[in-house]
Amino acid sequence: MKAAIVGLRHCGKTTLFNALTGGVAEVxxxxxxxxxxxxxxxxxxxxxxxxxNLTHSARIVPAEINLSDVNYVPRETQESxxxxxxxxxxxxxxxxxxxxxxxxxDPSVPHPLGSVDPLRDVASFDLxxxxxxxxxxxxxxxxxxxxxxxxxxxERAAQQGELSLLERLKGELERDIPIRNQxxxxxxxxxxxxxxxxxxxxxxxxxxVGEAELAAAAELERDLAARxxxxxxxxxxxxxxxxxxxxxxxxxREYREAxxxxxxxxxxxxxxxxxxxxxxxxxxxxxxxxxxxxxxxxTPAPQAAGKVHSDIERGFIRAxxxxxxxxxxxxxxxxxxxxxxxxxxxxxxxxxxxxxINFLFNV
Numbered sequence: 001m002k003a004a005i006v007g008l009r010h011c012g013k014t015t016l017f018n019a020l021t022g023g024v025a026e027v028x029x030x031x032x033x034x035x036x037x038x039x040x041x042x043x044x045x046x047x048x049x050x051x052x053n054l055t056h057s058a059r060i061v062p063a064e065i066n067l068s069d070v071n072y073v074p075r076e077t078q079e080s081x082x083x084x085x086x087x088x089x090x091x092x093x094x095x096x097x098x099x100x101x102x103x104x105x106d107p108s109v110p111h112p113l114g115s116v117d118p119l120r121d122v123a124s125f126d127l128x129x130x131x132x133x134x135x136x137x138x139x140x141x142x143x144x145x146x147x148x149x150x151x152x153x154x155e156r157a158a159q160q161g162e163l164s165l166l167e168r169l170k171g172e173l174e175r176d177i178p179i180r181n182q183x184x185x186x187x188x189x190x191x192x193x194x195x196x197x198x199x200x201x202x203x204x205x206x207x208x209v210g211e212a213e214l215a216a217a218a219e220l221e222r223d224l225a226a227r228x229x230x231x232x233x234x235x236x237x238x239x240x241x242x243x244x245x246x247x248x249x250x251x252x253r254e255y256r257e258a259x260x261x262x263x264x265x266x267x268x269x270x271x272x273x274x275x276x277x278x279x280x281x282x283x284x285x286x287x288x289x290x291x292x293x294x295x296x297x298x299t300p301a302p303q304a305a306g307k308v309h310s311d312i313e314r315g316f317i318r319a320x321x322x323x324x325x326x327x328x329x330x331x332x333x334x335x336x337x338x339x340x341x342x343x344x345x346x347x348x349x350x351x352x353x354x355x356x357i358n359f360l361f362n363v
Contacts, residue, residue: 104210
């Protein structure tokens with residue numbers, strides 16, 4: 001999974017990037033750089049340690065989220081009046097966008113637009129994404145109309161279907177409805193799979209509060225969630241989460257209690273990011289390693305096998321599946337087989353979160 005962390009200068013996105021990755025990217029001055037910070041967040045999954053203990057695994061390999069900290073300069077403060085091509089390139093390759101909006105006052109770090117106004121900042125960024133998608137749609141529509149002039153009759157039906165869909169998307173975007181909030185059939189979604197529309201990407205909105213605003217964070221989160229039903233919303237103090245990385249677990253716990261800050265904000269953000277994309281994890285375990293593999297909900301067993309290795313997908317025969325709970329109760333694959341809770345599943349089986357799987361294949 002790839003996620004791009006975006007936001008205005010001095011909103012705390014690089015601070016959040018550090019809190020997520022354990023990195024030490026420079027905050028503040030980074031805002032003027034074009035190249036993103038790149039890092040990895042390992043997805044904590046306590047099930048892996050339990051499985052590793054049972055199967056005596058040599059190592060644990062959690063799932064990962066690849067993160068980029070992307071600089072965004074709003075058109076209000078730049079001469080070109082648009083997001084740069086470099087930034088658009090980084091955003092287009094992301095599976096999800098994590099938009100950080102500033103919800104704290106700090107006179108020593110002025111807001112680039114002169115005042116703290118999270119609603120304005122969200123609207124500003126959404127507008128830029130819409131402009132980008134409208135540009136893509138307009139260019140594609142022009143090419144498609146030219147192509148249809150010389151198309152064979154057998155090709156025109158498909159081209160007309162695409163034309164009608166793109167014109168509908170464009171009309172909705174012009175009415176300020178992002179593609180992610182538009183009604184699309186499964187067939188239409190498949191038709192659009194080759195595009196990288198930015199307003200179609202899942203969005204997680206992080207309301208970055210200061211320590212002084214922590215007490216009101218839950219209320220702020222509810223208010224923003226009600227205002228932006230198409231987003232997942234999370235309120236947290238990125239600066240606090242970054243600073244707590246330098247403390248021991250006990251010191252961090254005491255500091256949280258003193259501030260009244262809830263634990264688990266970073267892990268919750270990771271979990272929400274996975275939920276945003278509809279991702280689940282299946283597990284493999286043995287003497288070599290215990291590992292988590294992320295796949296979209298609804299993934300058939302052969303495609304899940306392909307995450308492990310393309311040869312396994314190509315030669316898939318069946319999957320030996322034990323639920324995580326049954327595996328722990330039994331203590332081993334041998335005992336699970338003995339008790340009859342190990343199931344043999346075929347090509348149509350839809351992998352579930354927490355399935356412990358051994359793929360049988362022949363190539």
